[in-house]
Amino acid sequence: MAPATQFEVAQPPQDAISALAFGPGTSRRLLVSSWDKNVYLYEVSSGAEEATLVRTFEHRAPVLDVCFGASPDEAYTAGIDHQVKKIDLATGDQTVLSKHSEAVRCVVFSAQHSILISASWDCTLHVHNISHPSQPPLAIPLPGKPHALAASPTKLVVAMTARLVHIYDLPALAAAVDPSSPSRQPPQPWQQRESSLKFLTRAVACMPNDAGYATSSIEGxxxxxxxxxxxxxQARKYAFKCHRQAAPEDEGGGDIVYPVNSLAFHPVHGTFASGGGDGTVALWDAEAKRRMRQYQRFPESVAALGFSGDGRLLAIGVCPGFETGMEDYSGEGRTKLFIRELGESEAKGKGSK
Known part of the structure; x- marks a missing residue:
């Protein structure tokens, strides 16, 4: 059984990490978006002992999200400059796919349906037909400002302010942007829910088996x-506390509560990782409702997590959080990127084969 190994990437972003994503399939490519206005492309060695910075892609403003497209040479970004962009990772060419009227918070690509969905603080989704890039995106109004977005094989989950959660059917979204469709009317949500969490949603991730999803909040x-x-x-749904530390007795005791900034499901075993403002990463078995393990504390808040397509690698973005205020915030020199090669059964849940 191969032991787990972990290393720090030598050339991390210069400011806070907003998102990261591995390439499709067995790709060892890793994309990282940053508040320093750049997207970073790394190649992780086959032995997972180092990651080489291939190149950077400069944007006009901080980049809030990034994802791969259908191939390891195609990426999409969401930025504070209101733009949704496609990047040709081989040539470096950037193409604006659409413009929102406010910052774009999230971007998600559905390989099964060849559509790209962006979510903006202007309270809209844009659905892009990647097979017909000249076709304008379909705009879908939202009842609140979106804060997190995730896709399963057939569903899209949008988490918004006021604890609103809308779930869309991806085949219906794809049909709506099909050029042969007689109508480009925005589809209604497949389901509308209220979040099980009482405070602002920080992250959402979908189960790889298309069965459900997990959300996290600023309140641990x-x-x-x-x-x-x-x-x-619905009787099976549950919520639990995590990413908390016991406060010193001389400060009144109780818990110090940290935001859960990131969630990521393991693509093979269906377990999931959570990263928090307390600087820790934990692995959870969703079916057994238990924590499998918690890794050693990182030097700063865990901002982003992502498993590789084969489930062998876990990327961890670490940078100062906003828990103590923003007046003197700086991620420069304190932003770090770690790659962990998982042991053979490290992320295997109780019911996994």
Whole structure:
């Protein structure tokens, strides 16, 4: 059984990390977006002992999200400059796919349906048909400002302010932007829910088996839910406290609560990782409702997590959080990127084969 190894990437972003993503399939490519207005492309060695910075892609403003497209040479970004961009990672060419009227918070690519969805603080989703890039995106109005976005094989989960959660059917979104479609009317949400968490949603991630999703909040909690809206299925949903530390007795005791900034499901075993403002990463078995392990504390807040397509690598973005205020905030010199090669059964849950 191969032991787990972990290393720090030599050339991390110069400011806070906003998102990271591994390439599709067995790709060892890693994209990292940053508040320093750049997207970084790394190549992780086959032995996972080092990651080489291939090149950077400069933007006009901080980049809030990044994802790969259908191939390891294609990427999409969401930025504070209101733009959704496509990047040709081989040539460096950048193409503006659409413009929102406010900052773009999230971007998600569905390989199964060849569509790209962006979510903006202007309270809209843009659905792009990647097969027909000249076609304008379909705009879908939202009842609140989106804060997190995630896709499963058939569903899109949008977490918004006021604890609003909308779930869309991806085949319906793809049909709406099909050039042969007689109508480009925005589809209605497949389901509308209220978050199980009482405070602002920080992250959302979908189960790889298309069964449900997990959300996290600024108040140190994670909720696990299933798409099936039958009473039996909904009775299975649960929430739990995490990423908290005991306060010193001389400060009144109790818990110091940290935001859960990132969630990522393991693509093979269906377990998931959480990263928090307390500087820790934990692995959870969603079915068994238990924490499998917690790694050693990192030097700063954990801002972003991502598993490689084969589930063998976990990328961890670390930078100062906003927990203590923003007046003197600087991620320069304190932003770090770690790659962990998981042991053979490290992320395997109780029920995994």
């Amino acid at each position: 909690r994670v909720a696990v839910e299933w798409f099936d809206d039958s009473p039996e299925s």
